[in-house]
Amino acid sequence: MRLAVIPGDGIGPEVVTEALKVLAEVVPNAEITKYDLGASRWHATGELLPESVLNELRQHDAILLGAVGDPSVPSGILERGLLLRLRFELDHHVNLRPGRLYPGVRGPLADPGEIDLVVVREGTEGPYAGNGGLLRKDTEQEIATEVSVNTAFGIRRVVADAFARAEQRPRKHLTLVHKTNVLEHAGSLWSRIVEEESLAHPDVTVAYSHVDAATIHLVTDPSRFDVIVTDNLFGDIITDLVAAVTGGIGLAASGNLDITRRNPSMFEPVHGSAPDIAGQNLADPTAAVLSVALMLDHLGERESARRIEASVAFDLATRDQNSPGSTQAIGDRLAALVSS
Amino acid sequence: MRLAVIPGDGIGPEVVTEALKVLAEVVPNAEITKYDLGASRWHATGELLPESVLNELRQHDAILLGAVGDPSVPSGILERGLLLRLRFELDHHVNLRPGRLYPGVRGPLADPGEIDLVVVREGTEGPYAGNGGLLRKDTEQEIATEVSVNTAFGIRRVVADAFARAEQRPRKHLTLVHKTNVLEHAGSLWSRIVEEESLAHPDVTVAYSHVDAATIHLVTDPSRFDVIVTDNLFGDIITDLVAAVTGGIGLAASGNLDITRRNPSMFEPVHGSAPDIAGQNLADPTAAVLSVALMLDHLGERESARRIEASVAFDLATRDQNSPGSTQAIGDRLAALVSS
Ligand SMILES: CC(C)[C@H](C(=O)O)[C@@H](O)C(=O)O
Ligand SMILES: CC(C)[C@H](C(=O)O)[C@@H](O)C(=O)O
Numbered sequence: 001m002r003l004a005v006i007p008g009d010g011i012g013p014e015v016v017t018e019a020l021k022v023l024a025e026v027v028p029n030a031e032i033t034k035y036d037l038g039a040s041r042w043h044a045t046g047e048l049l050p051e052s053v054l055n056e057l058r059q060h061d062a063i064l065l066g067a068v069g070d071p072s073v074p075s076g077i078l079e080r081g082l083l084l085r086l087r088f089e090l091d092h093h094v095n096l097r098p099g100r101l102y103p104g105v106r107g108p109l110a111d112p113g114e115i116d117l118v119v120v121r122e123g124t125e126g127p128y129a130g131n132g133g134l135l136r137k138d139t140e141q142e143i144a145t146e147v148s149v150n151t152a153f154g155i156r157r158v159v160a161d162a163f164a165r166a167e168q169r170p171r172k173h174l175t176l177v178h179k180t181n182v183l184e185h186a187g188s189l190w191s192r193i194v195e196e197e198s199l200a201h202p203d204v205t206v207a208y209s210h211v212d213a214a215t216i217h218l219v220t221d222p223s224r225f226d227v228i229v230t231d232n233l234f235g236d237i238i239t240d241l242v243a244a245v246t247g248g249i250g251l252a253a254s255g256n257l258d259i260t261r262r263n264p265s266m267f268e269p270v271h272g273s274a275p276d277i278a279g280q281n282l283a284d285p286t287a288a289v290l291s292v293a294l295m296l297d298h299l300g301e302r303e304s305a306r307r308i309e310a311s312v313a314f315d316l317a318t319r320d321q322n323s324p325g326s327t328q329a330i331g332d333r334l335a336a337l338v339s340s
Numbered sequence: 341m342r343l344a345v346i347p348g349d350g351i352g353p354e355v356v357t358e359a360l361k362v363l364a365e366v367v368p369n370a371e372i373t374k375y376d377l378g379a380s381r382w383h384a385t386g387e388l389l390p391e392s393v394l395n396e397l398r399q400h401d402a403i404l405l406g407a408v409g410d411p412s413v414p415s416g417i418l419e420r421g422l423l424l425r426l427r428f429e430l431d432h433h434v435n436l437r438p439g440r441l442y443p444g445v446r447g448p449l450a451d452p453g454e455i456d457l458v459v460v461r462e463g464t465e466g467p468y469a470g471n472g473g474l475l476r477k478d479t480e481q482e483i484a485t486e487v488s489v490n491t492a493f494g495i496r497r498v499v500a501d502a503f504a505r506a507e508q509r510p511r512k513h514l515t516l517v518h519k520t521n522v523l524e525h526a527g528s529l530w531s532r533i534v535e536e537e538s539l540a541h542p543d544v545t546v547a548y549s550h551v552d553a554a555t556i557h558l559v560t561d562p563s564r565f566d567v568i569v570t571d572n573l574f575g576d577i578i579t580d581l582v583a584a585v586t587g588g589i590g591l592a593a594s595g596n597l598d599i600t601r602r603n604p605s606m607f608e609p610v611h612g613s614a615p616d617i618a619g620q621n622l623a624d625p626t627a628a629v630l631s632v633a634l635m636l637d638h639l640g641e642r643e644s645a646r647r648i649e650a651s652v653a654f655d656l657a658t659r660d661q662n663s664p665g666s667t668q669a670i671g672d673r674l675a676a677l678v679s680s
Contacts (some may be wrong), residue, residue: 241556
């Protein structure tokens with residue numbers, strides 16, 4: 001297994017260290033290459049993602065990313081120039097974000113019920129396409145546009161993947177989240193493709209929810225969701241809410257998948273670089289560890305993935321919720337559980 | 341006071357009846373004209389919003405709308421052809437949505453803290469502009485676009501209004517919610533205008549939150565928000581979440597304001613037509629009643645507005661939360677409280 005690791009900024013390096021510690025218990029001989037990308041490289045060299053590095057990254061089976069972002073870098077630079085660029089260059093069209101409320105975990109909801117869902121977020125188009133512009137900048141007549149670009153090709157591969165995932169799950173239920181009553185054209189294309197693909201998956205029941213209503217359901221009745229398929233921006237918004245109701249972004253893992261496997265997929269915790277707690281051994285590495293499990297699952301190492309997930313579930317059920325321990329302590333516990 | 345009333349579909353007529361009952365206690369001589377718009381008119385005549393009706397609506401001091409929408413009408417027809425058309429034709433640029441957790445009301449959060457915020461949602465542009473299209477429809481090469489149109493003019497008037505509202509509130513705090521790290525151009529324009537307007541309002545503290553992070557904050561720490569200013573689509577999404585965490589859309593009121601007062605403003609509960617419970621005297625008319633309070637406030641009848649709000653607050657604190665009573669019973673109680 002050839003693995004590229006981008007520790008990144010803030011708490012990124014700390015949580016990645018623990019994630020690799022856990023990985024070593026199930027895949028002792030992984031060949032790991034670290035890539036120094038993020039705020040410090042940008043400050044030192046002005047580079048975000050040199051072509052040579054991108055080409056090297058392509059030679060790996062998968063990429064593990066900690067977090068990028070630092071207050072010293074203007075907002076958007078690292079996000080668009082590094083994180084989104086990786087997702088677009090490596091055609092990470094399926095942005096996979098499971099949301100599970102583990103036993104023992106207290107989220108913000110008084111009565112959450114069971115939450116076990118997965119969001120299949122489109123990752124390479126929609127409002128993230130970067131098609132927009134400014135006209136008459138710095139005048140009172142200024143106009144800013146942002147174009148959401150949605151293609152049948154781009155939507156179909158993601159919708160098909162979501163149906164395939166729904167088919168593998170006990171409830172076999174899929175919800176399209178969009179805003180079809182306002183975004184008429186994109187909404188029509190998404191709806192038609194979901195209808196078409198549902199013909200090929202007659203055992204999957206299909207529901208629709210406007211994105212605004214979905215935020216209500218996620219806090220009042222999250223159990224209704226099984227697989228959610230949605231566009232890039234709606235997916236961005238609702239997966240943070242999903243993370244919140246399942247105990248916080250300290251636990252939320254994600255995979256940026258090229259399901260054709262032409263490019264390496266990239267796995268990252270949903271949380272950011274959290275510069276306020278960086279370097280203090282305070283960050284919870286669980287999301288990074290669960291991202292490793294997603295990675296192993298994607299690479300066909302199902303047994304190892306299940307083992308890590310089970311260890312995380314055990315640790316979450318038994319840890320002291322108010323003081324779960326330091327970054328390193330949690331990593332040590334998880335590594336011990338995985339190896340036991 | 342010349343008031344146009346659009347009862348609309350589903351529970352719309354029921355909640356509007358109670359709202360008018362409460363209004364009559366404070367403004368006994370309001371001149372009320374009902375307009376039959378919505379699903380049944382569309383079915384009967386194909387009409388959504390005839391020019392003649394639009395012109396008549398313009399002759400009023402304000403519009404009260406119940407709800408529009410019915411499963412028998414294809415999604416989007418009434419939304420775009422009636423509701424959004426009214427907002428755009430009447431230049432309802434400030435979509436005002438207060439979110440307050442009233443004492444006694446149980447929302448979904450275990451530990452909500454105090455919630456008393458107001459969202460100033462832009463109402464006439466952004467992704468709602470209706471600028472989009474389909475290319476190569478019904479082929480595998482189909483492309484759907486949606487253009488978010490943002491103007492300095494449109495943003496400034498809304499941001500200025502939000503600052504003015506923040507200045508009137510004890511905490512004097514304003515949060516811009518956007519996605520500036522991805523929507524570079526629109527984000528840049530919104531950010532620059534907030535910065536500029538903040539110079540004119542030095543007593544208001546300003547914060548920024550990405551829309552995805554805002555959904556987390558709304559369920560983990562909603563008290564941090566005072567006034568939120570945001571674009572049309574982000575406002576749509578987060579105000580449903582705000583409604584959910586403050587006890588549900590049965591309580592959430594909104595005003596679609598033309599703050600220049602060239603056109604009548606329109607007041608409506610945030611909830612939809614709820615066809616599943618329509619005609620059964622089951623809907624909570626509180627959101628419609630609170631919308632009347634917003635209307636009176638906008639029309640300068642501050643004393644009457646406060647009276648209605650205080651009555652709602654009293655009723656919410658004392659009602660049986662599990663069986664608050666029928667639509668009519670709640671309306672009767674509120675009318676009695678207002679007149680007492
Ligand atoms: C950092 C940002 C560009 C990114 C996104 O919007 O996709 C993040 O919010 C995420 O969800 O991974
Ligand atoms: C019905 C729909 C068009 C509308 C909107 O998106 O604005 C509604 O969700 C609202 O928030 O008033």
